[in-house]
Amino acid sequence: MPKLAIIGYGNMGKAIADGLLLSGNFTKTDIVFGTDDASNIKAVKSAKTVILAVKPDVIPVVINVIKDHLTTDHLIISVAARVKINNIKKILGENNRSGSSNSRNSKKHIPVVRVMPNICAALRQSMSCWAKSREVTGARVKVVKFILNSIGKEIEIKDEKQFGLITMLAGSGPAFYFYLAELFEKFAQQNGLKPQDAEKIIKQTFLGSAMLFDKSDISAEQLRKNVTSKKGTTEAAIKVFKKYKFDKIFLKGLKAGHKRASL
Numbered sequence: 501m502p503k504l505a506i507i508g509y510g511n512m513g514k515a516i517a518d519g520l521l522l523s524g525n526f527t528k529t530d531i532v533f534g535t536d537d538a539s540n541i542k543a544v545k546s547a548k549t550v551i552l553a554v555k556p557d558v559i560p561v562v563i564n565v566i567k568d569h570l571t572t573d574h575l576i577i578s579v580a581a582r583v584k585i586n587n588i589k590k591i592l593g594e595n596n597r598s599g600s601s602n603s604r605n606s607k608k609h610i611p612v613v614r615v616m617p618n619i620c621a622a623l624r625q626s627m628s629c630w631a632k633s634r635e636v637t638g639a640r641v642k643v644v645k646f647i648l649n650s651i652g653k654e655i656e657i658k659d660e661k662q663f664g665l666i667t668m669l670a671g672s673g674p675a676f677y678f679y680l681a682e683l684f685e686k687f688a689q690q691n692g693l694k695p696q697d698a699e700k701i702i703k704q705t706f707l708g709s710a711m712l713f714d715k716s717d718i719s720a721e722q723l724r725k726n727v728t729s730k731k732g733t734t735e736a737a738i739k740v741f742k743k744y745k746f747d748k749i750f751l752k753g754l755k756a757g758h759k760r761a762s763l
């Protein structure tokens with residue numbers, strides 16, 4: 501595996517690094533970090549595979565600093581939400597859509613991959629959805645898959661326009677589970693349960709539910725119905741969710757996020 505540069509060591513950059521190290525496929529000496537202009541340049545000089553894990557508005561800043569040091573042997577992997585492959589190509593100074601190769605064009609065409617991972621990468625449980633520019637073929641696809649499989653599961657998204665939706669499902673997805681967990685915690689504590697007991701109960705309930713959903717071939721809807729006995733306790737709660745249109749509110753939230761992610 502080629503040496504990796506991770507530019508941006510915040511929540512996502514750290515989660516990716518932790519997952520890669522946990523996989524055993526990478527050691528500390530295989531990864532260099534870029535945290536400012538000087539170390540970003542040093543990182544791309546020593547590693548051909550470069551993961552950009554800075555905020556979307558910092559992507560142009562970073563690329564402008566490193567671009568003179570990039571060659572066609574490099575592979576750029578950006579995890580930034582909302583930043584299209586073509587945007588990266590433009591900042592790199594390449595004008596062709598998706599970086600299509602033109603042998604008569606003297607400009608270098610750097611292979612670019614856009615990934616939407618999630619924070620579960622730290623435990624090798626990310627769902628990483630990715631799209632690629634035309635130069636990413638053969639061995640480079642293998643490199644991308646190897647990296648992403650090291651931090652969880654991966655899926656190639658052929659139509660980059662779906663990234664707004666993917667961002668909601670895979671990138672932001674964990675936050676919605678955590679939001680629900682927060683509400684459970686609040687409810688448990690309001691009703692007198694010790695915080696550490698509430699945390700233990702909620703964590704195992706979420707984990708068990710996720711594992712059951714993962715391992716069974718029953719739909720989420722049917723699994724939910726299996727827990728909801730007629731006139732039972734779950735049904736009493738679900739009736740209230742339905743009365744106050746929880747589903748509509750939730751879908752409205754997802755729609756707003758989807759819109760923001762698609763800008």
Ligand SMILES: NC(=O)c1ccc[n+]([C@@H]2O[C@H](COP(=O)([O-])OP(=O)(O)OC[C@H]3O[C@@H](n4cnc5c(N)ncnc54)[C@H](OP(=O)(O)O)[C@@H]3O)[C@@H](O)[C@H]2O)c1
Nearest residue numbers: 508509510511512534535536553554555556580581619671
């Ligand atoms: N967080 C997630 O769950 C998640 C999920 C999917 C995708 N993403 C994407 O991942 C990217 C990073 O998100 P994040 O949540 O990890 O943000 P974050 O925690 O703010 O991390 C960004 C890091 O980049 C550093 N940085 C700023 N300017 C830099 C520069 N010029 N060179 C090198 N490093 C620089 C920041 O340092 P300072 O704090 O010192 O400025 C910070 O450590 C975003 O584009 C986001 O869309 C995040």
